[in-house]
Amino acid sequence: MAKSHITLTVNGKSEEALVEPRTLLIHFLREQLNLTGPHIGCDTTHCGACTVDLDGKSVKSCTVFAVQANGGTIRTIEGMANPDGTLHALQEGFREMHGLQCGFCTPGMITRAWRLLQENPSPTEDEIRFGIAGNLCRCTGYQNIVKAIQYAAAKLNGVPFQEAAE
């Protein structure tokens, strides 16, 4: 089948490519743009490891065709750090709060949490848990992931982070 020509912005950079219509966005990002931060976990729209930000929405890039992203704006974990190279508050939070063990879910978690904080800069613990319900982690039990997001929210809001008593 003839390839389709797509143009899109990925992590602030304009990209042009030819893709087969059947190519999934995750395969395009990983194999054509060499952005291997978004992972292929379940490949069935469950685990959220492939989450990227597309036009202001967190999407599971294993369930979107690359041609559907034509003209769109994408952010992946590779575009998360601050322009000066320092870690984004979320990345720092995941490191400081031990929000990861094996790290496989982390790019998807951070990318999803980023959109969550854009929409709701001061989420409650319940709102965080509800907001990341589409991202599975099989290591941490989520406790430290929630803390990492609370840490980032506090930092971005310029208030001191206080760990909730357990």
Next chain:
Amino acid sequence: MLADLGEDARPLAGGHSLIPMMKLRLATPSHLVDLAGVPELKGIRQDGGDIVIGATTTQHELIGSALLADELPILRETSLLIADPQVRYLGTIGGNVANGDPGNDMPAVMMCLGATYQVAGKAGERRIAAREFYQGAYFTALEPGEIVTAIHIKAPPAGHGWAYEKLKRKVGDYATAAAAVVLTMDSGKVATCSIGLTNVSETPLWAEEAEKILVGSALDDATVKKAVAAAEAITSPAADSRGPVHYRTKMAGVMLTRALARAKERAR
């Protein structure tokens, strides 16, 4: 285009039913027609006493709609129980109702609300009542080449009570059983009542008999039990990983009991 390509083509809306089916090779269309570029299919508006929802309006947009929060809060409650945030950003209400998957949540809610679907095809436009739309698992009243373009819902009266109760094994799962209720109360008695059931048959179910039993009652335990039995009687769930037939039937009854109680609490 869809009509010309016939069975080889499928419309692509949010893609969150179709793409997983294509991965499983349960669907192998040669052509996909992306509906994303058709702005007329999107949006929520009021048209007289009707709420009109464009087919490619996403679950995320339903949740954020102030109009729906005021007029049709059951849609927000239901949307929040569908899948997970990422899926809700892309999954559309049109896809949810038109796919004919008995596991989808919106069809039973649409039957409960007495919604009608606006449908377009080569032969023109027509309207189909949600209560007459579902014929079997993945079989609907849509003819080849037709798509649902919008959903028309008569807004229930102000002060109505509503609830969508869904039992699921985990976040993102289809319902083991679920029940939608919209009712109005007058001097402590049920004035009107409407009930839909999800995923306990090959199609969503409209529990008409149960409704008739409840109207005029004060939702006392004995009447609710009788209505629940009438609702359970019309179910015929499949035995699957969500549980055996008897369990899922009983869970439909439990969901209905809870939905009735919560709807009554909310009614003014």
